[in-house]
Amino acid sequence: MRDEEAARQSAERMALMLTDWGFPRMPARVLMTVMTADEDLLTAADIGDRLGVSPAAVSGAVRYLIQLGMLGREPLPGSRRDAFRLPQNAWYEITALKGGLFKILADMSDEAVRALGEESGGGRRMATMRDYFIFVEGEFPKLLERWREHKADNGLD
The missing domain is CATH 1.10.10.10 (Winged helix-like DNA-binding domain superfamily/Winged helix DNA-binding domain)
Structure with a gap:
């Protein structure tokens, strides 16, 4: 109830x-x-x-x-x-749309690394940020595919 x-x-x-x-x-x-x-x-x-x-x-x-x-x-x-x-896959859709944000953040971080120099404190921190977003961007499609499989396997559609 x-x-x-x-x-x-x-x-x-x-x-x-x-x-x-x-x-x-x-x-x-x-x-x-x-x-x-x-x-x-x-x-x-x-x-x-x-x-x-x-x-x-x-x-x-x-x-x-x-x-x-x-x-x-x-x-x-x-x-x-x-x-x-609500669209049937609202959370999936918004996450997929925002996926391009990771590439933008990686590119902007890389630009900052070039400006700061990779050996400076700020440059090292920005390089870590860049590398993180490159990693997330590469993993994101696999994660979404795993979600689709999980939904199908568990009748969540």
């Missing part, structure tokens, strides 16, 4: 954690509200009601999440309103 208050508090704690990690606050709250909903589709009004904010306050957060691939928009039949849903 669902405990609405406990579910709301859990979603708010998760949103706060995402905010602490740099995710904008309202998109984090909207994302966790949709994640914890039993329904597959929620309107901006539904989300706003659950968060105690206006649908207009939800609007910018929804746009942000759609741009990241974390929410999808669907028109409601017979209405001018839209509803929002």
Whole structure:
């Protein structure tokens, strides 16, 4: 049996954690509200009601999440309103999109190494950062493939 208050508090704690990690606050709250909903589709009004904010306050957060691939928009039949849903592989999709970030960070770190000199203290630290992101970028596709296999093996689709 669902405990609405406990579910709301859990979603708010998760949103706060995402905010602490740099995710904008309202998109984090909207994302966790949709994640914890039993329904597959929620309107901006539904989300706003659950968060105690206006649908207009939800609007910018929804746009942000759609741009990241974390929410999808669907028109409601017979209405001018839209509803929002999580893509089937939302976490996988956002992680895959952000994968290019590792290459950018490796390249920028390498640029800093060249500017600082690899033998300087700062150059050594930046070289370690570069090498880490090169490693992560190389491992990332294997990790995603392992996730797909894990999902298939465990019926998680």
